Amino acid sequence: MQKAYKPQxxxxxxxxxxASPRRDGNSWRLAEGFLExxxxxxxxxxxxxxxxxxxxxxxxxxxxxxxxxxxTIKDDYRTLFLEKVLPADALVFSTPIWWYGISGILKTFFDRMFCYVAFSEPNSNEYAERLQWKRVALLLSAEESNxxxxxxxxxxxxxMSRYLNHTFVGVITGIGNRRGDVGVDPLHPVDEARKLAGRLFDINATDYKLDTERSASVWEENKVFPGSWG
Ligand SMILES: Cc1cc2nc3c(=O)[nH]c(=O)nc-3n(C[C@H](O)[C@H](O)[C@H](O)COP(=O)(O)O)c2cc1C
Known part of the structure; x- marks a missing residue:
């Protein structure tokens, strides 16, 4: 039986x-929308x-x-990891696309989680346990829309979500290059980020397999004819 993805x-x-060095850039704007x-x-x-x-x-x-x-790295990663990342029920990563990947600092953020879950860390079992079972969303800013x-x-x-038993609930992409570009993207990614945040804990991540026991309808509201594929 799979554990329930319930907020703690x-x-x-x-x-x-x-995760961009531009404090007022496009990924920041998406992140602000999500926060709102x-x-x-x-x-x-x-x-x-x-x-x-x-x-x-x-x-x-x-x-x-x-x-x-x-x-012994002299920065505030430890505070961030122990006081903000581990207690969170959901982690939302907002990054520009850099060379078809995430920004360097976001990659380093992930890399440095290793220090806390490695066997050489005395509390690694506790940290590994608390790092799991979260909801995850991704916000991307990019010049290219393909x-x-x-x-x-x-x-x-x-x-990463599969490995950490996270539920990956969605991706919003804002197209832009200059600061503020995502705010005028005709697909309204900032609004979409806001909406995704509103549904963060309600999204039904249907990772069904062929033999998963399930109702014919994905949504509770539509469970009118149980067992029917029609
Ligand atoms: C080092 C670097 C690499 C980039 N690589 C890509 C890329 O591979 N694809 C793309 O669409 N945009 C790329 N861009 C453009 C940024 O993704 C784009 O300008 C984004 O809106 C910047 O977000 P920010 O304002 O949050 O930093 C790159 C920008 C930089 C500085």
Whole structure:
């Protein structure tokens, strides 16, 4: 039986992570839209700028840890990870597309989670347990609107979500280059980010298999003829 993806906090805690060095850029604008939607839905939501917390790459943990087995990189990643990431019910990553991948700092954010779940960290079991069972959403800003430009990123987040038992609930892409471009994207990605936030804990992630026992209807509201495929 699969564990239920239930928020642990009431109201649910949502951490929106903005991962461009441009503080007022396009991915930041998408992140703000998401934040507005999450607050509007009554969630306990916070938007953070990743560069405020992180200054360096992952190193070799065998040589980097101090006598208490703690990471010795002198920045605020530890605070971010322990006080904001682990307690969150949902993690929302907002990144520009850079060379068909995520931004370098977001990649480093993921890399450095390793330091806390590696066997050499005395609390790794607790941290690994608390890192799982969250909802995840992805906000992308990019110059190119072709779908294939974002495939590798979506695949990466999908695989990470599978590995961490996260529920990957959606992707919003805003097209733009100059600051503010996503605000005039005719597909209204900022509004879409706001709407996605409102449905963050309601989205029905239907990872059915052929032999999954299930009703013929995905939605409760439409369960009029149980068992019918019509
Ligand atoms: C280093 C770098 C690499 C980029 N690579 C891509 C790319 O591969 N595909 C794309 O569509 N846009 C690419 N862009 C454009 C940005 O994704 C785009 O300008 C985005 O809106 C910037 O978001 P920001 O304002 O949040 O930084 C790149 C920009 C930079 C600075």
């Amino acid at each position: 906090n009431n109201p649910p805690r949502v951490l929106v992570v903005a 939607g999450a607050l509007g839905a009554g969630h306990n939501a916070e938007l953070i700028f990743l560069s405020d917390y992180m200054k360096d790459f992952l190193r070799d943990c065998r040589t980097c840890r101090d006598r208490d087995f703690r990471c 779908f294939s430009a974002r495939l590798a990123i979506v695949h990466q987040i999908q695989e």
